[in-house]
Amino acid sequence: MSELLRVLLVDDHAMVRSGFRLMLSVEPDLEVVGEAADGMSAVIAAREHRPDVVLMDVQMPGMDGIEATRRIVEEELGRVVILTTFDRDDYLFDALEAGASGFMLKNAEPEQLIDAVRAVGHGHGLLAPEVTRRVIERMTAGPDAGARREPSELALLTEREREVLVGLARGMSNAEIARELYLGEATIKTHVSNCLAKVGVRDRVHAVIWAYEAGLVSPTR
Structure with a gap:
């Protein structure tokens, strides 16, 4: 049996968190150990649960997902997968600088998201192909x-x-x-x-x- 990976869900929409929880809970090697609706709550929950992976939204009230990612990475509380949108490059590169280990688009297929959680949880960073192209464009521009x-x-x-x-x-x-x-x-x-x-x-x-x-x-x- 594969090693159990503990996951923390962070999103300010309860319905989104519920959908992610339902999606991940059917996987025998994944366990949702907590939820948070904003960045500060995410940091507190990460300190409490010490998850392997944090699924992190960016736009949230109060502390946003970028700052929460920075604090979680600095305190070594877990590895972060940012759930981003295709048209916000600033989020992507700010999150890279904050130390995020994975980037997935919010419209990704469930199987892709599950694979991302497993990859990052086992120590492998991950970029969605579309996000990789954004990185390439930025790195080769200027x-x-x-x-x-x-x-x-x-x-x-x-x-x-x-x-x-x-x-x-x-x-x-x-x-x-x-x-x-x-x-x-x-x-x-x-x-x-x-x-x-x-x-x-x-x-x-x-x-x-x-x-x-x-x-x-x-x-x-």
């Missing part, structure tokens, strides 16, 4: 986009690790990278872990950002 200096950490990566990191930056899953490189998923998982350790980022979400900032992936890739 006057300095083509003039970034190659960071010293890049020299630490093997050729295969560079290929895996490029796959991550393109928004590919481990399975997709494995198929492209004709390797097993377990091997890709090892390469991903090595990449994160060598470049000094905590999860694949921030590895995507690092890859674009380092110029490892170009806008035309």
